[in-house]
Amino acid sequence: MSPPVSRRKFLGSAAGASLALGLGRGSAAETSASTPAAAPITKPVSEWPLWDNRDETALLDVLHSGKWGRTAGGAARVKEFEAAYAARMKAKFCVATSSGTTALLTSLGALNIGPGDEVIMPPYTFVATFNSITASFALPVFADTDAATFQIDPKKMAAAITPATKLLLPVHIAGSPADLDAITALAKARNITLLEDACQAPLAEWRNQPVGTFGIGGCFSFQASKNLTSGEGGAVLTNDENFANLCYNFHTPGGPKPAPSLGRAANFRLTEFQAALLLAQMTRLEAQAKTRDANAAYLSELLRQIPGSAPAALAPGCTRSGWHLYMFRYEAAKFAGLTRAKFLQLLAKEGIAASSGYTSLNTSAHVKALASNPHYQRIYGKKTMDTWVDRNQCPVNDRLVEEAVWLSQTKLLNPRSEMERIASVIAGIQKRAGELARS
Numbered sequence: 001m002s003p004p005v006s007r008r009k010f011l012g013s014a015a016g017a018s019l020a021l022g023l024g025r026g027s028a029a030e031t032s033a034s035t036p037a038a039a040p041i042t043k044p045v046s047e048w049p050l051w052d053n054r055d056e057t058a059l060l061d062v063l064h065s066g067k068w069g070r071t072a073g074g075a076a077r078v079k080e081f082e083a084a085y086a087a088r089m090k091a092k093f094c095v096a097t098s099s100g101t102t103a104l105l106t107s108l109g110a111l112n113i114g115p116g117d118e119v120i121m122p123p124y125t126f127v128a129t130f131n132s133i134t135a136s137f138a139l140p141v142f143a144d145t146d147a148a149t150f151q152i153d154p155k156k157m158a159a160a161i162t163p164a165t166k167l168l169l170p171v172h173i174a175g176s177p178a179d180l181d182a183i184t185a186l187a188k189a190r191n192i193t194l195l196e197d198a199c200q201a202p203l204a205e206w207r208n209q210p211v212g213t214f215g216i217g218g219c220f221s222f223q224a225s226k227n228l229t230s231g232e233g234g235a236v237l238t239n240d241e242n243f244a245n246l247c248y249n250f251h252t253p254g255g256p257k258p259a260p261s262l263g264r265a266a267n268f269r270l271t272e273f274q275a276a277l278l279l280a281q282m283t284r285l286e287a288q289a290k291t292r293d294a295n296a297a298y299l300s301e302l303l304r305q306i307p308g309s310a311p312a313a314l315a316p317g318c319t320r321s322g323w324h325l326y327m328f329r330y331e332a333a334k335f336a337g338l339t340r341a342k343f344l345q346l347l348a349k350e351g352i353a354a355s356s357g358y359t360s361l362n363t364s365a366h367v368k369a370l371a372s373n374p375h376y377q378r379i380y381g382k383k384t385m386d387t388w389v390d391r392n393q394c395p396v397n398d399r400l401v402e403e404a405v406w407l408s409q410t411k412l413l414n415p416r417s418e419m420e421r422i423a424s425v426i427a428g429i430q431k432r433a434g435e436l437a438r439s
C-alpha cells in the first residue's frame with residue numbers, strides 16, 4: 001500500500017548492497033573535461049548517513065548542556081540551524097520542525113487549510129504529501145505527471161483548479177524542481193497560494209534561486225534517507241514574515257510571535273540534538289552535492305547513449321537538482337521486451353541496487369479509502385467523493401510507475417568509475433536483451 005515505505009527500504013538496501021561489494025571505499029573521484037569535476041571522495045559512500053567527530057561533538061555538547069529542547073531555555077542550536085539553513089537557501093525565515101510531514105502540517109495549519117478546501121498535488125510523490133492534506137481534512141486533487149521530467153505537469157494543474165482550490169502543492173520529486181515558471185505564473189493568474197513540497201530538495205535551484213520561496217513557502221524533510229538528515233526533522237522556509245510567525249505559533253503551543261491566532265496549533269518542534277546534528281551535517285553538504293552533481297551529469301550523458309534508458313529530464317529552469325534520487329525510464333520494448341523486474345534483478349546481480357520507485361499513489365488502497373471515509377462523505381458529500389477517484393486519473397503517471405528506475409543518492413557519492421560501471425552493465429544487458437528475456 002505504501003510506496004514511500006518501499007522507497008525507504010530501497011534506500012536502506014541500496015546502501016547495504018553497495019556496502020557488501022565494498023564499492024566506493026576510500027577512492028578518489030576521477031575527472032574528465034566533458035563534465036564538471038566531482039569533489040574528491042575520501043570516505044566510504046555507500047553508508048548513510050555519514051558522520052564523524054563533528055557530529056559526535058555536537059551531540060555531546062547538547063547532552064552536557066542539559067538544554068535539549070527549544071523550550072528548555074536554550075534553543076541555541078535550533079535557532080542557529082534555522083539561521084544557517086535560511087541563509088544557505090537564501091530565504092528570510094526558517095521554522096524548524098520535527099519532520100517534513102509536520103513542516104507540511106505546520107504550513108497548511110498556518111494557511112488555515114481545512115474542510116472544504118481542495119489542494120492540488122502530484123501523484124508521483126511520497127504518500128506524506130497526501131497525508132498532510134487529509135490530516136487537515138482538505139481534499140487532495142491529483143494533477144498528472146509530465147512524462148519527460150517525472151514532475152507535476154502545470155497544464156494538468158491548471159485543468160484541476162475549481163472554485164474550491166485553495167492551494168497548489170507541487171513536489172520537487174527526487175530533488176529536481178518542478179516547472180516553477182509555469183506554476184508560479186499559474187498561482188498568480190488564478191490568485192491561489194503556492195506551497196512547495198521541497199522535502200527531497202535541499203540545495204535544489206530554479207534559475208539560480210534555491211527552491212522553497214517561490215510561493216508562500218517551502219517544506220523540507222531531514223528524515224533518515226535524506227541528503228541532509230538528523231534521523232527525523234524538517235523545516236519551513238519563507239520570505240513572508242507573517243507566514244513565518246503563523247508557522248512558528250502553529251508549531252509550538254502558545255507561540256509567542258505577533259500573529260493572529262487561528263485556534264489551531266500543535267507541538268512539532270525540532271530538538272536541540274537534531275539541530276546540532278543538522279549543523280554538523282551541513283558542513284559537508286555542499287561537497288557531497290558537488291559530487292552528486294558531477295556524477296549525475298556524467299551518468300545521464302552515458303545513459304542517454306543506451307537505447308531504452310532515458311534519464312528524467314531536468315525542467316528547463318532547473319539550475320541545480322538536489323539529487324535525492326537518480327531516476328530514469330526503462331523502456332522494455334527497447335530491451336527486447338525484457339521486463340523491468342528482470343532488468344532490476346540483473347542489475348542487483350551486478351551489485352547495482354536499483355528500485356522501481358513509487359507505485360501508483362492515486363489508485364492505491366490508502367488513497368481510495370478516502371472516498372468512503374465518513375468524515376469526507378459528510379464534508380464533501382457522497383456524490384463528490386464517489387466521483388473523486390475518477391477525477392484523479394493520471395494516465396501519464398500510470399505509465400511512469402511501470403517504467404521508472406531509481407538509484408539512491410548514495411550511489412551518486414561513489415567514484416566516477418562507478419557511473420561508468422553502471423552504464424556499461426546496462427549497455428551489456430541491452431545488447432543481450434533478447435537472449436536474457438528468453439532465459
Ligand SMILES: Cc1ncc(COP(=O)(O)O)c(C=O)c1O
Pocket residue numbers: 099100101102125126128129171197199200220221222223232233234
Ligand atoms: C516528497 C515528500 N514529501 C513529504 C515527506 C515527508 O517527510 P518526513 O518523512 O520527514 O515526514 C517526504 C519524506 O520522505 C517526501 O519525500
